Amino acid sequence: MAELSISRRTRRTPFTDRVIAAGVKGWTVYNHMLLPTHFGDVAAECRHLKTAVQVWDVACERQVEVRGPDAARLVQMLTPRDLRGVHPGRCLYTPMVDETGGMLNDPVTLKLAEDRWWISIADSDLLLWVKGLAYGFRLEVDVTEPDVSPLAVQGPLAETLMARVFGERVRDIRFFRFDLFDFRGRELVIARSGYSKQGGFEIYVDGADIGPALWDALFAAGADLDVRAGCPNLIERIESGLLSYGNDMTRENTPHECGLGRFCDTATAIGCVGRDALLRVASEGPVRQIRSLAISGPPLAPCADVWPVHAGGRAVGRVTSCAWSPDFETNVAIGMIRMTHWDDGTEVTVETPEGARRATVRERPFN
Amino acid sequence: MAELSISRRTRRTPFTDRVIAAGVKGWTVYNHMLLPTHFGDVAAECRHLKTAVQVWDVACERQVEVRGPDAARLVQMLTPRDLRGVHPGRCLYTPMVDETGGMLNDPVTLKLAEDRWWISIADSDLLLWVKGLAYGFRLEVDVTEPDVSPLAVQGPLAETLMARVFGERVRDIRFFRFDLFDFRGRELVIARSGYSKQGGFEIYVDGADIGPALWDALFAAGADLDVRAGCPNLIERIESGLLSYGNDMTRENTPHECGLGRFCDTATAIGCVGRDALLRVASEGPVRQIRSLAISGPPLAPCADVWPVHAGGRAVGRVTSCAWSPDFETNVAIGMIRMTHWDDGTEVTVETPEGARRATVRERPFN
Incomplete structure (x- = not known):
């Protein structure tokens, strides 16, 4: 194995200094940003994730923010999942497809308001597809990448740790829902979600400036919980069947091939760019x-x-x-x-x- | 420095095995693909690049192929450079901008025919922007990433080496022009271009299957020229003022800020999506x-x-x-x-x- 050469192009996150201080031993690059892959012993980290609590720098899950009067229409264009009737405060796993039904990304979409959505993306520049459609259809939307950096808290002790930092109310967040919590005067989206099956939360850190302070607050509050720096764990995510865009699926695959047919409402997701292309595979199934x-x-x-x-x-x-x-x-x-x-x-x-x-x-x- | 964790998502190239065998010591990830950054001594590699000849795996310069009746119209939508009257066989350095005039990429565009273009991209998924525009404007084009992997031959002895492998006719290729050459029955685009100022060529290897054979043929023919495996050299490219998208410029910058005003024909590049946004900066200059x-x-x-x-x-x-x-x-x-x-x-x-x-x-x- 050779080293990763870090440049501005492989963007640092608000937490990179802390990750390095914690002894990161492996990196990957994800959405043009540093993502730690291990701290020296993937198997030991897997065991710890299943028994304690870890803090993960997943700032590379960049947000595509869509806001404006046509926001809901545009987000529905992106996915075969029917978004009608979705209330603000929900996270939705949303396969996103092109006009051929090929997977462009498999983000979690957060509905902040009817006219404001965050698409928390996997590793492809989905922003460019969304901007291209918005421009081509002359939609009244602004499509941007805000300064929002997710930090995941994962593991069976995650709830205990989070309650110490954000208050008991975090325990009320249901799976794939989010609510707003204060941290030093900043209102942050916190969702019960994450790229493991060990339970936990994702904090959408709004403003890089508070990143290090939040990291430190979690570690100060969790010393007796054996909180450690972690990252998406290769063993645990494969055991759990969590897919990785670019690894397990690409533009060549339909959502149905990816086992994501349950997130596709091809009959009703009117307006989705890839809907027509998916109708047949939705009715006949993939091969x-x-x-x-x-x-x-x-x-x-x-x-x-x-x-x-x-x-x-x-x-x-x-x-x-x-x-x-x-x-x-x-x-x-x-x-x-x-x-x-x-x-x-x-x-x-x-x-x-x-x-x-x-x-x-x-x-x-x-x- | 920590190691790069390689997965399918950080795609291998047709030449990766050869690059590893040559002793690569640093990688980066570029267009979701492995790009070597050094072989242990960047300064020594810089000196060698300036005196001999190197073969570079730049397969990560992926091609966005645009073909169909509306291809020329679509490519003109992408760039403020006026593409009218351009003859097939030309390479054009083309700033590509969004509707605000922000840089999305700074590729070399190759006109293969009036209805077939290759956009040889820097590190962003420009494909998604091009597909989004094509779909939004209902253009008659097909936009794909073909199995084409550029291999660069750079340095003062590049022409000598290339002539041995492809014949004397390569000497006739003028700067930023390309022509077609046979390698084992496959017709390959070869351009006089590359990401150094030491002179050389880029071979657009059409089909991953012939990659290793071509690499080996270059090394067999160049043993007495001290041909070595290399890569874009950090020292030489900065000395030469060659910009790196994502490092020296991002979506926040206009082409004019990047010193690329000479490639912008805002007066005449009718149809360019970012033209209106650039008119003022083009006349008044950037700050x-x-x-x-x-x-x-x-x-x-x-x-x-x-x-x-x-x-x-x-x-x-x-x-x-x-x-x-x-x-x-x-x-x-x-x-x-x-x-x-x-x-x-x-x-x-x-x-x-x-x-x-x-x-x-x-x-x-x-x-």
């Missing part, structure tokens, strides 16, 4: 779909490229994420598998860089 | 502009963030790229400087992480 897999044999190095999947001499899919799970004592993986082999328990062969390995397809994630 | 700077004192570590520039107690700009130049025996830098202090020879102070340093503003690059 390949995301699955979890257990890959046999000793621990494999993480997937740095696509690994072909075979069965009976035929290509039946590919694996795109993989990690060794100490808890499940197998290599856990995510891949796209053809219909002929996607049933639970189907045996396939994965061509890994360390040779062919037997694997079992699973209809459900491990966690 | 800040890109400059080279010489920063005094011992070698500084490269710029990982914005460094403020002061003079007489006032903020007058910022530095965004910096490297120690052995040839010029100073820290060479690029920054955005206000009109009051942008004249050649103006003395300013740069706040570097290693303390305040005196610096001299230059109207021209070093190379």
Whole structure:
């Protein structure tokens, strides 16, 4: 492995100094911004995430803010999920597709008000697509990237820690809802959400200036909870079947292939740019779909490229994420598998860089 | 410095295996793809680039292909550079702007035919902006990212090496022109261009499958020329005043601020989305502009963030790229400087992480 060369283009976050001080050992670049990947021991960090509480610098989940009289219309153009009747205060996982039904991003969309939305994006410059549509359709909206940097607090002790810093009212936030909380005179959106299945919150830090103070406040309040700096954990997210845009799906895939059909209301999401293209796949179903897999044999190095999947001499899919799970004592993986082999328990062969390995397809994630 | 964690999302190129075999020591991520940054000694690599020939994996310069009856109209919508009368076979450096005149990218655009263009992009998903406009304006075009991976051959011996592999006819390619050349039955676009001022070519490798064979052919033909694996060299590109999108300019900047006014024909580039917004700055000029700077004192570590520039107690700009130049025996830098202090020879102070340093503003690059 070689080092990441950091420049202004690989943007620092309000928390980068703290992450470095905490001993970060691996980075990736996500939305042109630094995202820590580990602090030296992914397996130990996974165990800690499942038992305590971690603070994650996920500022790279940039917001595309859409505001103005046509905001709701524009956001509906982006996604096949029906947004009518959604109340402010909700977070919605929203596949976003182009005119062919291909996935452009899989953000969480926050409805702040009828005329103000935040789209909390995965790794693609969705801003440019939204701006292009807004301009092309002459919509009355302003589309910007505000100075908002999410900080995640994840793990079973997250609620305890958050209540100490923001008050008992944080306990009332339901899953995928958000409310407003004060931090040193600044009103912050806090949602019960995050890129793990261990429970927790995402704080939308509005203004880089208060980032370090908030980080420090969480660590000061959580010393006895063994709070640690963390980051999206490769093992836990694969065990949990959490998809990664750019890894497990790209523009080539429909939401239905990604197992996101339940977030697509193609019958009613009138105005969605990709709706027509998705109608057929919505009614007939896809011919390949995301699955979890257990890959046999000793621990494999993480997937740095696509690994072909075979069965009976035929290509039946590919694996795109993989990690060794100490808890499940197998290599856990995510891949796209053809219909002929996607049933639970189907045996396939994965061509890994360390040779062919037997694997079992699973209809459900491990966690 | 921590390692870069490589995943499918940080895409490998057709040449990545060769780059690793050549001993790459630093990476960055550019257009969601691996870009080598150094092989262990940036200064030695700079010297070699200026005296011999290097092969660079710049596959991350992805192509946005625009084809169809409305292709020329759409490409003109993207840039304030007047594209009328441009003949196929030309490369054009084209600032691309949004409706506010803010820079979205600074690609080289290749006109393959009236109805087929390649936009060889810097680090932003320009594809999404182009697709958004195409859809919004209902243009008859197809906008795609083809399987084309540029490989640069740079340095004073580049022409000699290229002639050995592609024949004497490569010598006839004029600066920022391209022609078609055969490699193992595949017709490849080869342009006289590249991200250095040492001369050379960019080969648009059409099809990842032939990438390794082409790399090997160049090294086999160039052994006596001391051909080496290289990459865009931080020192040389700053000495040469070559801008880096995301580092030296962002969406906040107009082309005129970036010193790219000579590529803007705001009077005649009818149809450009950002034209109206640029008319005033085009006639009155910007109030800040890109400059080279010489920063005094011992070698500084490269710029990982914005460094403020002061003079007489006032903020007058910022530095965004910096490297120690052995040839010029100073820290060479690029920054955005206000009109009051942008004249050649103006003395300013740069706040570097290693303390305040005196610096001299230059109207021209070093190379």
